[in-house]
Amino acid sequence: MKFLLDTHCHTVASGHAYSIISEYVSEAQKKNLKLIAITDHAPKMPGSCQEFYFGNLKCLPHKFDDLEVLYGAELNIIDYDGAVDLPEETLQKLDLAIASLHPPCITPLPDNTELIMKVMENPYVNVFGHLGDPRFLFDIERVVRHAKKTGTIIEINNSSLNPNSTRFGGKKLIEEIIRECQKINLPIILGSDAHFHLDVANFNYVAELVKDLRDELILNTSVEKFKNAIAKKKLLQ
Ligand SMILES: [Zn+2]
Ligand SMILES: [Zn+2]
Numbered sequence: 001m002k003f004l005l006d007t008h009c010h011t012v013a014s015g016h017a018y019s020i021i022s023e024y025v026s027e028a029q030k031k032n033l034k035l036i037a038i039t040d041h042a043p044k045m046p047g048s049c050q051e052f053y054f055g056n057l058k059c060l061p062h063k064f065d066d067l068e069v070l071y072g073a074e075l076n077i078i079d080y081d082g083a084v085d086l087p088e089e090t091l092q093k094l095d096l097a098i099a100s101l102h103p104p105c106i107t108p109l110p111d112n113t114e115l116i117m118k119v120m121e122n123p124y125v126n127v128f129g130h131l132g133d134p135r136f137l138f139d140i141e142r143v144v145r146h147a148k149k150t151g152t153i154i155e156i157n158n159s160s161l162n163p164n165s166t167r168f169g170g171k172k173l174i175e176e177i178i179r180e181c182q183k184i185n186l187p188i189i190l191g192s193d194a195h196f197h198l199d200v201a202n203f204n205y206v207a208e209l210v211k212d213l214r215d216e217l218i219l220n221t222s223v224e225k226f227k228n229a230i231a232k233k234k235l236l237q
Contacts, residue, residue: 006033008194009024013049014040015049021060021069024036024194025064025067035223038070039098042076054094057095070095080106096127097126098155101136111137116131120146126230127154127191129191129193130159132177150236151233153188153229155188158205159192187229190203190218
């Protein structure tokens with residue numbers, strides 16, 4: 001299976017990542033990728049950039065020869081109503097928005113099902129980031145079904161399976177999420193969550209977990225399939 005896109009990359013703007021956009025572009029071209037998304041952490045992550053950064057992404061080019069680059073954000077979920085940390089007028093300008101649960105920005109509930117479902121109802125949230133973090137437990141069947149209903153893409157995050165990750169320990173949960181998606185034919189997206197450009201499209205941990213999935217259930221194998229999945233949420237509004 002060939003992975004042609006990676007929709008989760010952080011640059012120095014995130015405050016704890018170490019590469020710049022042009023380094024990601026060169027590395028993605030070297031790996032013959034067709035599309036990448038730069039998704040820096042939204043403002044509530046300590047040390048990240050401010051709203052103005054996301055408001056000015058319009059000055060960046062989207063095409064670098066055969067490589068397409070999308071500019072978005074990894075939003076922080078900041079309260080139990082599912083609010084995120086960029087205002088609507090900025091969200092409208094993003095090419096892609098991932099929403100994720102991060103402990104510096106929200107304390108886990110004993111059961112996070114309702115919270116995750118509320119976030120999925122936000123029309124601007126295209127992707128739910130790193131589901132399967134063992135600190136944020138939820139009803140997998142209900143959440144996966146709600147993702148399908150709302151047109152939200154579930155991300156299977158490579159970095160969550162890295163033994164050095166703060167999210168480490170969720171392999172069984174992630175496998176169950178994948179199985180549940182497979183059951184209802186819901187395509188997933190793999191995200192590297194690169195914090196250094198050499199890790200763009202590094203799916204070394206997750207590749208093993210999805211090796212038996214049919215091609216059409218993995219959005220990283222086709223730009224068109226990925227764009228159709230993004231467009232689906234808009235159609236459901
Ligand atoms: Zn994250
Ligand atoms: Zn991230």
